[in-house]
Amino acid sequence: MSGTGAPDEFYSWVVALVGAFASIFTFGTPYSFGVFLRYFGPTYPFSEVLLSSIFSLQLFMFFAGGGILGVLISKVPARRVLIVSGAVLSLLAPSLFVVESIYALAFVFATMGVILGTVYVVLASTIPRWFDTYRGTGTGILFAGNGLSLFLVPPAWHYTLDTLGVRQGFFVFLVVTAVPVFFAGLICRDPPWVEDESTTGTELYDWVVGIWRSNDLTYQFAGVAFSLGWYSLLSVFTLGLFESRGLSASRASLMFGFIGGISIFSRLGSGVVADRIGAYPSYLLSMSTAGVATILLFVPSILTSLVAVVLFGLGLGGAATLYIPVLLEMYDPERSTAVIGVFTTAFGVTSLVLPLVGTAIVSNTESYVPVIAFTLATILLGMYCWWRV
Numbered sequence: 001m002s003g004t005g006a007p008d009e010f011y012s013w014v015v016a017l018v019g020a021f022a023s024i025f026t027f028g029t030p031y032s033f034g035v036f037l038r039y040f041g042p043t044y045p046f047s048e049v050l051l052s053s054i055f056s057l058q059l060f061m062f063f064a065g066g067g068i069l070g071v072l073i074s075k076v077p078a079r080r081v082l083i084v085s086g087a088v089l090s091l092l093a094p095s096l097f098v099v100e101s102i103y104a105l106a107f108v109f110a111t112m113g114v115i116l117g118t119v120y121v122v123l124a125s126t127i128p129r130w131f132d133t134y135r136g137t138g139t140g141i142l143f144a145g146n147g148l149s150l151f152l153v154p155p156a157w158h159y160t161l162d163t164l165g166v167r168q169g170f171f172v173f174l175v176v177t178a179v180p181v182f183f184a185g186l187i188c189r190d191p192p193w194v195e196d197e198s199t200t201g202t203e204l205y206d207w208v209v210g211i212w213r214s215n216d217l218t219y220q221f222a223g224v225a226f227s228l229g230w231y232s233l234l235s236v237f238t239l240g241l242f243e244s245r246g247l248s249a250s251r252a253s254l255m256f257g258f259i260g261g262i263s264i265f266s267r268l269g270s271g272v273v274a275d276r277i278g279a280y281p282s283y284l285l286s287m288s289t290a291g292v293a294t295i296l297l298f299v300p301s302i303l304t305s306l307v308a309v310v311l312f313g314l315g316l317g318g319a320a321t322l323y324i325p326v327l328l329e330m331y332d333p334e335r336s337t338a339v340i341g342v343f344t345t346a347f348g349v350t351s352l353v354l355p356l357v358g359t360a361i362v363s364n365t366e367s368y369v370p371v372i373a374f375t376l377a378t379i380l381l382g383m384y385c386w387w388r389v
Contacts, residue, residue: 006193007129007130007131007132007133007191008130008131008132008133008134011130012130012131012134012138013138013141014187015126015127015130015187015188015189016127016130016131016138016141016142017141018183018184018187018188019123019126019127019141019142019145019184019187019188020141020142020143020144020145021145021180021183021184022082022119022123022145022180022181022183022184022188023119023120023123023142023143023145023146023149024145024146024148024149024152024153024180025116025149025153025176025177025180025181026116026117026119026120026123026146026149027116027120027146027149027150027153028149028150028151028152028153028154028156028157029058029112029116029149029153029157029177030055030058030059030062030113030116030117031059031150031153031154032153032154032157032158033052033055033056033059035154035157035158035161036051036055036157037051037052037055038158039161039162039166039169040166043165043166043167044102044105046102046105050102053106054102054105054106054109055109056352057106057109057110057113058109058110058112058113059113059351059352060113060348060351060352061109061110061111061113061114061117061348062113062114062116062117062120062348063117063344063345063346063347063348063351064117064344064345064347064348064349065110065113065114065117065348066113066114066115066116066117066118066119066120066121066341066344067117067121067340067341067342067343067344067345067346067347067348068341068345069114069117069118069121069341070117070118070121070122070125070337070338070340070341070344071337071338071341071342072341073118073337074335074337074338074341077189077190078122078125078126078185078188078189078190078337079185079186079188079189079190080185081118081122081185082119082122082123082181082182082184082185082188083182083185083186085115085118085119085122085181085185086178086179086181086182086185087178087182088111088115089112089115089116089174089175089177089178089181090174090175090178092108092111092112092115092174093170093171093172093174093175093178094171095108095170096108096166096167096170096171097167097171112174116177117344119181119184120146120344121337121340121341121344122188122337123142123184123188124139124142124324124340124344125324125336125337125339125340125341126188126189126190126191126336126337127139127141127142127188128142128324128325128328128336129190129191129328129336130191133275134275135274135275135279135325135328136270136271136272136273136274136275136279136282136321136322136325137268137271137272137275138271139271139321139322139324139325140267140268140269140270140271140272140274140321141268141271143267143271143317143320143321144264144265144267144268146267146320147260147261147263147264147267147317147320148264150260150263151257151260151261151264156173157169157173160172160173216389219385219386219388219389220327220330220343220385220386220389221342221343221346222346222381222382222385223382223383223385223386223389224323224327224343224346224347225346225347225349225350225382226350226378226379226381226382226385227283227287227319227323227382227386228316228319228320228347228350229350229354229378229382230290230294230375230378230379230382231259231312231316232350232351232354232355232358233354233355233358233371233374233375233378234256234259234312234375235256235355236355236358236359236362236371237358237362237368237371237372238252238255238256239252239253239256240252240362240368241297241305241368241372242255242256242302242305244368245300245301245302245305246302247302255305255306255309256309258309258310258313259309259312259313259316260313260316261313262309262310262312262313262314262316262317263313263314263316263317263320264317265317266286266313266314266315266316266317266318267317267318267320267321268317269317270282270286270317270318270321270322271321271322273285273318274322274325279322279325279326279329280326280329280386282318282322283318283319283322283323283326283386284383284386285318286314286315286316286317286318286319286322287315287318287319287379287382287383287386288315288383289311289314289315289318290311290312290315290316290319290379291315291376291379291380291383292311293307293308293309293310293311293312293315294308294372294375294376294379295376296308296311297368297372297375298369298372323343324340327339327340327343330389354378357374358371358374358375361374
């Protein structure tokens, strides 16, 4: 195909836009925890605890399962993985018409989490390779789609399940999700200059084992994990914090939603900044912004809380976007799928552990100051880990 012989050409931007559109249908689904819990409870005769564990499993499998599978299939062409992923989502779509047991329901949501996570890993590892000079901007376009996903998909699930019911709504939404994934499979192929990658399975295994034994990997893995771990902590306590400062429940929820909304623009902006000053300093700047925002939460004021929300949005966009260009600068770009797969599992760990710790802190202390301090410590620990690399 003409115009695909070098990075940063017209087709590179087409790939980024198509990938961003497909990513809109990925991130938001595993984060639609509360929506699923509300509508699946009356439909299935299971306790809230059991249903919660299923939806938590989906989030865990999105990061950990998608990351591990991304490593295992790193030799498979990106377009083939995306097309197969779309097919699996289509096959899962009618599953709730026959699923009755708790184990079958867990299998459906775990599988959905793995597939959506795999789509994320493949897009996140493929699109940056289409760019050289504008890699930060191209990656920012992709992650703007992730930001839109967090902003749009949970209410879209709410509307669909409320309008059509659980089983039919699940069917329709997964079919709609499969379509852009299929389309991405047609467009978002591996760049032609890396299609001849000849790494064997044994070489890939030796590479994974080798980097896992590296001291740098320990700090990099922890740095990636904590770079977004603070956001999962915010989801635990900020609604209650804002309500304690005089906001209604609806306004507190809207205020928290602004973080994801602002991050849509900061994902794009952080990529542009990274192309000018470098991905690594831009990444640390984003985490520093989130740290300043956390410090502002110690002040019991709506105004400072609002400023904190804006800064959290700016920090979230950069932290969620720039870790990929940073990693691709440290590792062989031709192993990008394996690299992103390994480090995506880090988010799976924090998505399970940190919310539980945050909830325990709030319930045992009956104060928000300790959990704010814990959030700040998480950000500082992430920055320290990257400083040690």
